[in-house]
Amino acid sequence: MTENSIKQIPAHIYSPQGVQVGGISGRFITDKLMLGELIGARELIIRLFIRDFSAKYKQSVLGMLWAVLLPLITVTIFVFINHAGVFNTKNINMPYPLYVLIGTTFFNFFNAGIVACTNSIIQASQMLTKINFPKITLVISAAMQGFVDFAVRIILLMIAFVIFSYKPNYMGLALSLLCLIPYFLFMLGLGFMLALLTGIMRDIMTIVNFGCMGLMMLSPILYPIEQDSLLGKLNRFNPINYFVNFPRDIIMDGKSDLLIGFTIMSVSSLIFFYICWRFFYLAQTKITERV
Amino acid sequence: MTDYAMRVNNVSKKFCKRLRYTMLYGALDLTSTFFNVHQNFNRLRTGEFWALKDIDFEVKKGEAVGLIGANGAGKSTMLKLLNGIYMPDNGEIEVYGRVGALIQVGAGFHPMLTGRENIYVNGEILGMKKKFIDKHFDEIVDFSGIEDFIDTPVKHYSSGMFVRLGFAVVAFCQPEILLVDEVLAVGDTKFRRKCLEHLSKLQKQGVTFIIVSHNMQMLEGIALKGIFFDKGNLIHYGNIQDAISEYETLMLSQKIAEEITNFNINASSDSLKIINKWDGYSTDEIEIKYIKLKGQNNEYKKKFCSSDTVTIEAVIDSEISDTVNIRAFFRNIENVTCLGTDKICDITKGRQKIELIFNPIQITTGRYKLVFHIYPASSMTTPYTNGHYGYFDVIKQGSSYEPGKNAPYCWIDPQIKITKLT
Numbered sequence: 001m002t003e004n005s006i007k008q009i010p011a012h013i014y015s016p017q018g019v020q021v022g023g024i025s026g027r028f029i030t031d032k033l034m035l036g037e038l039i040g041a042r043e044l045i046i047r048l049f050i051r052d053f054s055a056k057y058k059q060s061v062l063g064m065l066w067a068v069l070l071p072l073i074t075v076t077i078f079v080f081i082n083h084a085g086v087f088n089t090k091n092i093n094m095p096y097p098l099y100v101l102i103g104t105t106f107f108n109f110f111n112a113g114i115v116a117c118t119n120s121i122i123q124a125s126q127m128l129t130k131i132n133f134p135k136i137t138l139v140i141s142a143a144m145q146g147f148v149d150f151a152v153r154i155i156l157l158m159i160a161f162v163i164f165s166y167k168p169n170y171m172g173l174a175l176s177l178l179c180l181i182p183y184f185l186f187m188l189g190l191g192f193m194l195a196l197l198t199g200i201m202r203d204i205m206t207i208v209n210f211g212c213m214g215l216m217m218l219s220p221i222l223y224p225i226e227q228d229s230l231l232g233k234l235n236r237f238n239p240i241n242y243f244v245n246f247p248r249d250i251i252m253d254g255k256s257d258l259l260i261g262f263t264i265m266s267v268s269s270l271i272f273f274y275i276c277w278r279f280f281y282l283a284q285t286k287i288t289e290r291v
Numbered sequence: 292m293t294d295y296a297m298r299v300n301n302v303s304k305k306f307c308k309r310l311r312y313t314m315l316y317g318a319l320d321l322t323s324t325f326f327n328v329h330q331n332f333n334r335l336r337t338g339e340f341w342a343l344k345d346i347d348f349e350v351k352k353g354e355a356v357g358l359i360g361a362n363g364a365g366k367s368t369m370l371k372l373l374n375g376i377y378m379p380d381n382g383e384i385e386v387y388g389r390v391g392a393l394i395q396v397g398a399g400f401h402p403m404l405t406g407r408e409n410i411y412v413n414g415e416i417l418g419m420k421k422k423f424i425d426k427h428f429d430e431i432v433d434f435s436g437i438e439d440f441i442d443t444p445v446k447h448y449s450s451g452m453f454v455r456l457g458f459a460v461v462a463f464c465q466p467e468i469l470l471v472d473e474v475l476a477v478g479d480t481k482f483r484r485k486c487l488e489h490l491s492k493l494q495k496q497g498v499t500f501i502i503v504s505h506n507m508q509m510l511e512g513i514a515l516k517g518i519f520f521d522k523g524n525l526i527h528y529g530n531i532q533d534a535i536s537e538y539e540t541l542m543l544s545q546k547i548a549e550e551i552t553n554f555n556i557n558a559s560s561d562s563l564k565i566i567n568k569w570d571g572y573s574t575d576e577i578e579i580k581y582i583k584l585k586g587q588n589n590e591y592k593k594k595f596c597s598s599d600t601v602t603i604e605a606v607i608d609s610e611i612s613d614t615v616n617i618r619a620f621f622r623n624i625e626n627v628t629c630l631g632t633d634k635i636c637d638i639t640k641g642r643q644k645i646e647l648i649f650n651p652i653q654i655t656t657g658r659y660k661l662v663f664h665i666y667p668a669s670s671m672t673t674p675y676t677n678g679h680y681g682y683f684d685v686i687k688q689g690s691s692y693e694p695g696k697n698a699p700y701c702w703i704d705p706q707i708k709i710t711k712l713t
Contacts, residue, residue, distance in 0.1 A: 130398035200317035
């Protein structure tokens with residue numbers, strides 16, 4: 001065995017207040033530790049992400065094809081419902097299938113991520129009580145699952161643009177990908193919280209599954225919602241409304257009325273993410289024995 | 292740098308017995324963490340119990356320490372605290388160096404992934420870098436001995452293969468402190484030997500060991516120091532032999548349902564009770580008045596060390612004078628005959644004392660009964676007397692052996708002495 005790869009490890013002190021690491025002190029001590037943990041864990045995050053991804057479609061006949069089929073089925077269903085005249089889609093200046101496809105693409109990014117995060121800690125409960133490793137890797141790698149589906153759907157979207165010979169705003173399309181950053185942080189922050197809570201109470205899993213379905217129906221994702229209605233007013237406080245509709249608007253027109261709302265939501269997401277991350281960091285040691 | 296590998300200062304850990312309280316306290320603890328409220332963890336709430344209480348010990352670099360205790364004594368909890376999986380509820384643990392833990396091998400394996408993929412995943416969970424695994428991949432596979440199945444999903448592995456692959460990964464994680472929890476009990480003999488060899492190689496490299504095991508022989512072979520836990524308390528910290536004998540004493544002191552006996556001959560508390568006697572099997576021409584056990588200094592007792600001289604003292608009333616065959620066996624609690632002897636000697640009419648001197652008694656830790664029969668030397672079909680007597684305890688304890696005289700595990704024929712009593 002090679003000795004040169006051994007690095008001197010600083011002293012670790014475990015106490016009821018959590019872990020202290022020798023050599024790290026002063027102000028922002030928790031932040032330094034959090035950052036150190038994240039940097040040290042980046043390889044593991046990628047590895048777990050690959051693990052979950054490759055395990056997901058194993059022993060499945062259609063495999064990765066599901067990532068293509070599911071959005072197509074969703075779109076078809078909603079096109080049928082729209083055809084029956086259930087929604088008021090007059091104000092949409094793009095073909096409705098494209099509208100639905102963009103909507104599901106952006107919403108699914110949140111939905112898939114948050115469900116994976118919620119289950120991430122308890123799925124690894126066997127491992128948690130046997131091996132000491134940074135628990136944030138579980139949640140982050142789970143959250144990243146949303147990216148795979150997203151990428152597949154974006155390609156699908158491109159094909160759909162060609163089929164419908166629709167010209168999107170290319171600048172907007174590029175910018176919409178940047179919108180994923182605050183969106184991801186918001187989802188990850190929420191994921192941290194939900195993962196911890198599920199560790200204690202399994203109810204959260206059911207609530208999240210059901211909640212996502214409700215959220216999809218109550219937010220203007222697959223159909224527009226009248227601004228002045230009660231639901232429309234409530235949606236002014238719905239982050240998902242901004243994170244889905246702002247990118248969709250700029251893909252369509254290159255501009256959006258939701259710019260201010262989106263900016264406020266993005267900044268709040270950043271703060272929200274920090275608070276949740278910190279909380280997760282501090283609370284992770286209390287969760288292991290209860291999972 | 293300190294020369295300590297670990298210091299455990301006044302550490303306590305509590306757990307919850309009921310799920311209901313687990314959820315309640317979990318929610319409360321998370322809330323108080325969120326609002327940064329420091330609560331006093333060092334008291335019990337309803338439904339909680341101390342898994343470990345006020346534990347203090349230090350481990351120097353390069354030492355090997357065995358943790359022993361009954362099931363539920365807190366050994367595994369201690370390991371998990373040392374590994375930082377749980378945080379203590381009181382006190383502090385200082386750890387100096389990279390910790391590797393063999394708490395359960397294959398814990399991070401994903402059943403759907405192949406052995407190859409799992410080596411990488413597990414390795415990185417254990418803190419190795421990808422480059423490092425790349426470099427040692429062949430060695431790991433070689434160590435596990437499952438080359439042919441490396442690209443098979445691990446869910447199709449046999450339990451032995453699973454464990455071997457798991458151990459092989461951990462074996463290469465280059466710890467400075469290695470925590471081992473009863474994992475060597477699996478795998479076949481060949482692989483177990485490989486593991487033990489690997490452990491002793493690490494030990495020579497100066498790795499600090501903390502081992503939990505119920506296999507006292509193995510512990511004695513690896514560890515010099517021992518910690519004995521009982522019900523969450525540290526009872527003994529010192530050399531391993533003392534810790535083991537403390538543990539064994541405790542194990543034996545627990546009540547084992549003794550068979551109820553209807554035959555209460557001599558009620559003296561020194562004498563062994565009759566556990567079993569078959570009526571009509573023996574002629575009963577010899578009557579046993581009592582059987583007592585004597586220690587080194589001729590004191591009557593029922594608890595001995597393996598290295599002690601033990602004398603079986605049987606007082607009999609005989610109606611006959613004959614050459615007899617005295618058979619005495621020690622049977623343990625599982626009814627396995629561990630040691631026995633038969634001695635030909637002459638018995639005369641009347642009361643006499645037979646002494647069988649085992650120097651030393653040799654048998655290992657356990658609770659034993661004595662099977663005591665006297666047969667006519669000419670025929671082994673019908674004994675003069677029969678019976679099972681018990682119980683007495685033996686503890687395997689380190690003591691100085693005198694080569695040739697009381698060599699360990701070497702059969703030494705007991706002496707017999709018959710004294711006529713009037």
